[in-house]
Amino acid sequence: MAAVSAKRRPVRVLIADDELFAHAALRLLLRDEADFELVGSATDGPEAVDAIYRLKPELVFLDVNMPELDGFEVLSRISPTRRPAVILTTGDARLAEKAFEIKAVDYLVKPYSRARFRAALGRARGYFRRRNATASHSVEP
Numbered sequence: 001m002a003a004v005s006a007k008r009r010p011v012r013v014l015i016a017d018d019e020l021f022a023h024a025a026l027r028l029l030l031r032d033e034a035d036f037e038l039v040g041s042a043t044d045g046p047e048a049v050d051a052i053y054r055l056k057p058e059l060v061f062l063d064v065n066m067p068e069l070d071g072f073e074v075l076s077r078i079s080p081t082r083r084p085a086v087i088l089t090t091g092d093a094r095l096a097e098k099a100f101e102i103k104a105v106d107y108l109v110k111p112y113s114r115a116r117f118r119a120a121l122g123r124a125r126g127y128f129r130r131r132n133a134t135a136s137h138s139v140e141p
Helices: 020-031 045-055 071-076 093-101 114-137
Strands: 011-016 036-042 059-063 085-090 106-109
Touching: 011 020, 011 045, 020 036, 020 114, 036 045, 045 059, 045 071, 059 071, 071 085, 085 093, 085 114, 093 106, 106 114
Parallel strands: 011 036, 011 059, 059 085, 085 106
Antiparallel strands: none
């Protein structure tokens, strides 16, 4: 189990996925990660947009193929100043290039293993470490 830093609260996480099995698997996998806190979930695109604005997650596991709005459309509706870090999930490996064009932290192809999930969280941890280091070195005029 990962240790929570004394200086940092857990990363706020939202799961946005319409597949019940994938949704449940992510919930189960996140339970073992003390430095990540599940704050909500969504099962379609409009619900994901609403949840991102309302719950202010720092990281979203975002299914690319959801009803009404796909994952890319969800992101297009989020203001750049409010956009969380994203790990895209999908059954279609061909979308990986597009995922990195939008600067996704990682891209999980379903079904993924616990090891692959933990590798994605490792990338997320690195992303937040870099972001926090940059923020702590910023000096206000």
